[in-house]
Amino acid sequence: MLSKEEIQRYDRQIKLNAVGLEGQLALKNAKILIVGAGGLGCPALQYLAAAGIGKISIMDGDTIGISNLQRQILFSTNELGRLKAIVACEKVKQINPHIHVQAIPKFLDARTALEIFSDHDLILDCTDNFASRYLINDVCSLYKLPFVSAALHKFQGQVGVFNVETENGKYSANYRDIFPESDKSSKSVNCDEAGVLAVLPGMMGLYQANEVIKYFINKKECCVNKVLFINSSSLQHFTLEADLKMHAKRMSIEEILNNTYEVPCALSKTISSAKELFKLTSEKGFHLIDVREINELPEANIEGILKVPLGKIADHAEELRTLSKVIFVCKSGARSKKALEYINTIYPNIDCYSFQPGIETLLNYYKETTPHI
Template sequence: MDQEKMMEQVFTEGEQELYDRHFSLRGFGEEAQGKLKKGKVLVVGAGGLGSPLLLYLAAAGVGQIGIIDFDKVDASNLHRQVIFDEKQVGMPKVQAAKNRLQGINPFIEIETYEERLTTGNAMEIIRQYEVVADGSDNFPTRYLVNDACVLAGKPNVYGSIFQFEGQVSVFNYKDQDGKWGPNYRDLYPSPPPAGLVPNCAETGVLGVLPGIIGSMQALEVIKVLTGIGTVMGGKMWLFDALAFESRVYKIKRKPDNPLNGNHPSISELIDYEAFCGLKQESGVKCISVEGLQDLKNANEDFLLVDVREVHEFRRKNMGGKLMPLSELDEFQAQIPKHKKVIIHCETGVRSEVAINHLEKQYGFTNLYNLEGGIKAYLSKFTAS
C-alpha cells in the first residue's frame, strides 16, 4: 500500500488539507500528526495561558482536549485571553472556548468541565488524559495539579507569568530511559506565605506575555505527544519580556520530596488551600456580604475601606474609601477607632493582611474583613 493510500485511511480529506504544512514538515509528517490525533490533553484554566494553549493545540490537531475552568468571561480578560471576544462576555469560559476551538478545527473532540479542579475530582479527571497543561494562576491549584500528575504518572506542562516575566517547564516527565524527572515540589517545596505574592489583578500583566508563555507550553505538549525534539524535562525556561532575554536552569529531583523522594509521605491528594495557608485561623473579625448589606439598609454609621490598587478601584468599586495595601501606613491616620470599619479587597485575602498589619502596628480593634471581598458582594448584590 503506497503512502498516499495509508494517509487516506488515517486522515480524512478535510484533515489532510488542514494539516498539510505538518505533513510536508521533514521530521514531523504523518507519523507525528497521527500521534497528535490520538493524543489526549487536559488544559487546566482557560485564561491567559490557557487561551494560546488551547488555540494552538486545537489547530495542531490534538484529538481530544479537555478544558476545566469555573469562571466566566469578563471584559478585563480580553486584553490577554485572546480566545474570547466581546460578544462572549458573561459566558462560561469553557463553553466560549469550546465554541471557538470547534470553529478552528471541527475534527477534534472537546470535553468541558465547568467547575474547579479540586482534591475531590482531580484524579478522576486527570487519569483520562495523557498530558496535563497547567494554565492556573494560584498556588493551591499548581500544587494540586502537580501532586495529581505525580500520583497518576502524567507529565505536567507548566507555565506561569508575573508582570513582564514568564516560566515554562515540563514536570514529572518520563524520559526514554524510563526515569522520572523532577516535579513542582522539587523546585518549590513549600508555597509562599498567603497574600505575599500578588496576582495579575493586583499588579497587572503585559497582555502579550501569556501569549508567549502559553505558546511555549503548547510547543512542549506537542513534543511530549509526538516524541520530536528535546522536552523541557528537568529544566526551567525563564523569559524577561522587557529585556528580551531568556535563561534555562536545570532542576534536579530532591531526596526529601514528599511525593516521590527517598521517604515519601504523601500518597493521596491533600487540602491545598490549607497547605498554602489560605485556611489558617487568623483571629481577624469578619463580616459576610449579607451582613454588610444589612448595615447599609439600617443606615448604620461605618467606614468601608478598599485596599485594592487604583486601577482595580477605577474598574469597579463599592463606594468605599480607597487605601491601597501598598500605601496603608500613609492612610492609617484616616481610619477611625471609634466606629466599625469594614475592609475589603477583591476576594478577602489582601484585606486580611491589611487588618493584621493595622491591628499589630497601630492597635486597631474595630476592623472587620469582608468575606469574599467585592467579588462575592457584587455577585449577590448591586454595588451602591
C-alpha cells in the same frame, strides 16, 4: 488513520521531517486536559486545536469579565458573563471540526483533579496560580502523568515540562523538586494584583503548546528537568536547572485530599531600619547584596557585602538561590525593590528583603556602630 481532508489541513506540519504522518497521527490520538481557559489557556488551546490534538478537555469554572479581554483574545465583548469553558469549546470547534472538544465548567479542587486527570495523557497547567500548580503537580505525580506549566509576572514568564517518563522507566523532575512548597505561615498578596503585559500570556501559552506538541512527537526534546524564564521587556532568557539529587515525596490520595493547598504568592518585603538589617545579617545569616552599578558612589565598605548590579541579576540568579537569604540595597530603594520582585518571582522560596532607606542610611549606621570605621 488520517482522512484526506486532515492530511490537507495539516500539510505544512506533516512536511516537517520531525512530524510526518506518524507524528500527526500521534497528535490525533492524544488526549489532553487544559486547566484554565484564561490568558495562558486560550492561546495554547487555539494552537493545539489547529495543530490537530485529537481530544481536548477545557476546565474552568470562571466567567468572562471585562478585565479578561485585554489578554484573553479568544473571547469577545458580547460574551461577557458567559462561562469561559463553554465559550472556548464553541470557538475551538469552529477552528477545527476534526477534533473532539469537551468543556468542564468547574473550578479545580483536589477531588475533581483526582477524578478527571487520569482520563488524559497530559495536563496543561494554565492557572497561573501557586496553589493550583502544586495541586496539579501532586495529582500528576500520583498518576504518573506529565504536565506542562507556565507562570506570569508583569513582564516575565516561565515554562517547564514536569514528570515525564524517561527511557529507563524513571521520571523527570516534578514541580516540587525545583520549587518546594513555600512557607504557608508567611503573609501573601494576590498574584493577580501584580499585573501583566497583554502579550505575555500569549507568548507563554504558545511556549506551552510547543512543548505539548514536542511531547507527543518526540518527548526527548521537551523542556524537562529545568524551567525556562523569559523577560518580554529585555528579551533575555535563562534556564533554571533542577537538582536531580532532590526528589519530593509523592503524595497519596489521602494526603492530597487533606492538603489545603494554601501556597502564598511571594510578597515583596521591605526593611526600613538599618538596625533590623544588621540584626538579620549577624543573627539570621542573611547576605547583603548591593545592586548599584560597580563604580557607583558612595562605596559600600561593609564587611561581607556582595555587589551584583541590577542589570546582572539574571546572570547571578542561581548564585542568589544558593544563598537562600538575601537583602537587596541600592541608592534609594527603587532598584533593590526591583531586584527583590525579580528574584521572588523565579525563586518563591528565597527569603528576600529590600532595604528602602538606601545605601547612605546604611553606611551612616554602620560607621556609627562599628568601632574601626
